Amino acid sequence: xxxxxxxxxxxxxxxxxxxxxxxxxxxxxxxxxxxxxxxxxxxxxxxxxxxxxxxxxxxxxxxxxxxxxxxxxxxxxxxxxxxxxxxxxxxxxxxxxxxxxxxxxxxxxxxxxxxxxxxxxxxxxxxxxxxxxxxxxxxxxxxxxxxxxxxxxxxxxxxxxxxxxxxxxxxxxxxxxxxxxxxxxxxxxxxxxxxxxxxxxxxxxxxxxxxxxxxxxxxxxx
Amino acid sequence: xxxxxxxxxxxxxxxxxxxxxxxxxxxxxxxxxxxxxxxxxxxxxxxxxxxxxxxxxxxxxxxxxxxxxxxxxxxxxxxxxxxxxxxxxxxxxxxxxxxxxxxxxxxxxxxxxxxxxxxxxxxxxxxxxxxxxxxxxxxxxxxxxxxxxxxxxxxxxxxxxxxxxxxxxxxxxxxxxxxxxxxxxxxxxxxxxxxxxxxxxxxxxxxxxxxxxxxxxxxxxxxxxxxxxxxxxxxxxxxxxxxxxxxxxxxxxxxxxxxxxxxxxxxxxxxxxxxxxxxxxxxxxxxxxxxxxxxxxxxxxxxxxxxxxxxxxxxxxxxxxxxxxxxxxxxxxxxxxxxxxxxxxxxxxxxxxxxxxxxxxxxxxxxxxxxxxxxxxxxxxxxxxxxxxxxxxxxxxxxxxxxxxxxxxxxxxxxxxxxxxxxxxxxxxxxxxxxxxxxxxxxxxxxxxxxxxxxxxxxxxxxxxxxxxxxxxxxxxxxxxxxx
Numbered sequence: 001x002x003x004x005x006x007x008x009x010x011x012x013x014x015x016x017x018x019x020x021x022x023x024x025x026x027x028x029x030x031x032x033x034x035x036x037x038x039x040x041x042x043x044x045x046x047x048x049x050x051x052x053x054x055x056x057x058x059x060x061x062x063x064x065x066x067x068x069x070x071x072x073x074x075x076x077x078x079x080x081x082x083x084x085x086x087x088x089x090x091x092x093x094x095x096x097x098x099x100x101x102x103x104x105x106x107x108x109x110x111x112x113x114x115x116x117x118x119x120x121x122x123x124x125x126x127x128x129x130x131x132x133x134x135x136x137x138x139x140x141x142x143x144x145x146x147x148x149x150x151x152x153x154x155x156x157x158x159x160x161x162x163x164x165x166x167x168x169x170x171x172x173x174x175x176x177x178x179x180x181x182x183x184x185x186x187x188x189x190x191x192x193x194x195x196x197x198x199x200x201x202x203x204x205x206x207x208x209x210x211x212x213x214x215x216x217x218x219x220x221x222x
Numbered sequence: 223x224x225x226x227x228x229x230x231x232x233x234x235x236x237x238x239x240x241x242x243x244x245x246x247x248x249x250x251x252x253x254x255x256x257x258x259x260x261x262x263x264x265x266x267x268x269x270x271x272x273x274x275x276x277x278x279x280x281x282x283x284x285x286x287x288x289x290x291x292x293x294x295x296x297x298x299x300x301x302x303x304x305x306x307x308x309x310x311x312x313x314x315x316x317x318x319x320x321x322x323x324x325x326x327x328x329x330x331x332x333x334x335x336x337x338x339x340x341x342x343x344x345x346x347x348x349x350x351x352x353x354x355x356x357x358x359x360x361x362x363x364x365x366x367x368x369x370x371x372x373x374x375x376x377x378x379x380x381x382x383x384x385x386x387x388x389x390x391x392x393x394x395x396x397x398x399x400x401x402x403x404x405x406x407x408x409x410x411x412x413x414x415x416x417x418x419x420x421x422x423x424x425x426x427x428x429x430x431x432x433x434x435x436x437x438x439x440x441x442x443x444x445x446x447x448x449x450x451x452x453x454x455x456x457x458x459x460x461x462x463x464x465x466x467x468x469x470x471x472x473x474x475x476x477x478x479x480x481x482x483x484x485x486x487x488x489x490x491x492x493x494x495x496x497x498x499x500x501x502x503x504x505x506x507x508x509x510x511x512x513x514x515x516x517x518x519x520x521x522x523x524x525x526x527x528x529x530x531x532x533x534x535x536x537x538x539x540x541x542x543x544x545x546x547x548x549x550x551x552x553x554x555x556x557x558x559x560x561x562x563x564x565x566x567x568x569x570x571x572x573x574x575x576x577x578x579x580x581x582x583x584x585x586x587x588x589x590x591x592x593x594x595x596x597x598x599x600x601x602x603x604x605x606x607x608x609x610x611x612x613x614x615x616x617x618x619x620x621x622x623x624x625x626x627x628x629x630x631x632x633x634x635x636x637x638x639x640x641x642x643x644x645x646x647x648x649x650x651x652x653x654x655x656x657x658x659x660x661x662x663x664x665x666x667x668x669x670x671x672x673x674x675x676x677x678x679x680x681x682x683x684x685x686x687x688x689x690x691x692x693x694x695x696x697x698x699x700x701x702x703x704x705x706x
Contacts, residue, residue, distance in 0.1 A: 056706070058687050058688075059686070059687055059688030059689075059704055059706065060625070060687065060688045060689045060704060060705050060706050061706065062625070062706065063628075063706050064625070064626035064627070064628045064705075064706035065625055065626045065706065067626070068626045080566075080567070080610050088588075088629075088631045089628045089629050089630070089631065089703070090628075090629070091601070091626060091627040091628070091629050091703065092592035092594065092603050093594045093600070093601060093602065093603055094626060094627065095592075100591060100592055100593065100594070101591065102610065103591055103592070104589075104590070104591065104608050105589075105590065105591065105592050105605065106580055106584055106588065106589050107584065107588035107589070107605075108584055108588070113583060113584060116583055117580055117583060117584060120576050120579050120580055120583070121576065121580070123576075124572055124573060124576035125568070125569075125572075126567045126568050126569055126570075126572060126573040126576070127567075127573075135628070135706070136628060185687065186625060186689060186705070187659070187684070187689075188659050188660075188661050188682055188683075188684050188689060190624070190625050190689075190705075191624050191625050191661070191682050191689065191705055192624050193624055193625075194624075195624075198624070198625065
């Protein structure tokens with residue numbers, strides 16, 4: 001097909017389907033939201049209207065801790081957050097009242113239901129901070145997730161100001177604009193350590209696909 | 223002083239057809255099932271053109287017009303239509319009278335009309351038309367004259383000169399007794415004007431007191447006082463189905479009409495819907511009732527309909543539906559200023575609908591805001607319907623935390639081997655291996671004063687790369703979760 005035909009075809013498609021992309025568009029500069037987590041904030045924060053993937057490949061790498069801190073910061077900034085709990089594993093009794101009162105918790109027992117629930121919440125658009133937790137789900141279920149699901153989620157949030165964070169046990173959210181890989185290992189003594197001490201030993205690699213930069217941060221002691 | 227009369231022709235038939243998308247060009251007739259002889263009592267213009275008349279039996283009418291639709295009279299729907307009529311009239315004048323079935327008389331006394339009487343009456347007619355009631359309106363100096371004016375062929379008739387009007391009005395319009403009508407005709411009196419010109423004394427002398435009553439109804443200056451009423455402030459629409467309804471589509475069709483009409487009725491008095499009460503009567507005699515609270519009161523038909531639709535989608539009944547009732551509880555529109563720093567729901571009604579869908583997907587106990595119970599029992603909480611309107615305290619800035627537990631619900635059964643009273647090896651579907659490091663035991667118990675007594679020993683263990691919480695109780699050994 002000649003270039004002229006392609007241009008004509010694009011023009012016709014753009015006329016018939018105004019909302020459809022017919023060419024590679026320049027990346028949109030997303031507003032980023034601060035999280036209270038120094039490592040993520042140094043990379044600008046979590047992007048609004050885009051997906052963020054938090055990869056926790058190892059057990060006890062700090063994914064639940066990150067989720068708790070994100071929830072706490074959202075509550076401090078008076079945001080309403082949603083947690084779609086893929087394996088019903090959130091320990092709500094350890095969260096503060098102020099966090100719980102601004103939390104919508106959806107308890108699921110399978111990846112399928114969690115994805116359906118996430119779809120409904122992202123379509124709704126009322127909540128600006130949505131977290132989908134799939135870390136506890138079985139690898140067999142996780143493998144069955146179609147890649148198109150993530151693209152659909154991306155399309156759902158891209159015209160909104162929603163921050164959507166997906167916690168996964170391995171890298172899978174292809175269209176994620178930001179990817180946070182948790183690399184931490186904790187000892188038994190960490191169970192009772194204060195949050196600020198834990199934060200200093202929390203190791204993560206932050207990649208922003210738009211900026212192509214990698215921040216591997218390990219803040220050792222002050 | 224002027225009076226207006228709203229007259230709904232074939233009121234019983236219109237009441238029945240109000241919620242149906244009936245084609246007005248198709249012939250429809252109404253029978254009264256409570257009469258021993260099922261005669262046609264009312265019919266539309268199309269049926270009249272086909273030769274159907276009132277008084278025919280259903281089979282005779284069908285013989286004249288095979289495509290005739292025959293509907294049964296419904297007292298329930300007539301009551302609903304009467305309420306609609308009176309509420310509309312009350313929205314235009316505070317002094318109204320329920321004169322008869324499908325007839326309402328209004329006084330224009332004290333009204334400061336910003337338009338002509340004709341336009342005012344036309345507005346009433348249009349409002350009723352939007353509520354599926356076709357009306358004819360007459361305006362005159364006396365209620366009886368206004369009522370007579372409604373019988374003309376025009377939709378709105380305003381009588382400014384009463385004598386001119388009565389002089390051309392046939393005497394039959396007063397529905398005199400056949401005996402009296404015969405006498406009047408023999409006297410050469412064929413119009414109401416000629417009848418009035420006889421004079422009160424002569425009518426009494428020659429035709430008796432019964433005819434005098436008829437005379438006084440239309441005599442000049444005869445203005446009877448209205449029996450003023452206040453219409454019910456209930457907003458209910460109800461229908462009895464002719465055939466049992468087994469699927470959701472017919473219900474949704476009727477419910478949409480109900481919601482449209484209720485919303486319009488409320489908008490007349492500047493109110494919106496705060497709550498909808500849905501009732502389905504089933505063929506088995508059972509009833510399904512549901513109260514649908516509107517998080518952000520609204521009159522938007524789409525929003526209200528979606529809420530009902532979402533509820534019905536997840537509803538399964540044991541028997542078909544025979545009757546449907548929808549009541550709207552009104553309130554004033556909720557106007558408020560959002561706080562500058564308070565993030566709240568942009569569209570509470572949309573969120574309520576999403577919550578309903580999530581509840582249908584995951585179950586009511588799995589969607590909401592968690593509230594810890596006042597107990598030391600681990601993982602004790604309830605899930606409440608979220609209410610993000612309430613002001614909540616922000617969390618404290620400083621807090622000692624520790625690693626967060628990622629719980630296994632229910633706790634995973636494990637076989638634990640102990641060495642020196644500490645877990646040494648653990649076998650379970652979730653984890654297995656030798657314990658590298660251990661903290662504990664932490665003794666925990668509660669409710670020792672009642673039947674819900676519980677006690678357990680907890681340990682934090684490191685197995686492989688993970689940190690876990692395990693416990694032993696009277697039911698055995700379990701893994702409670704992983705620290706993450």
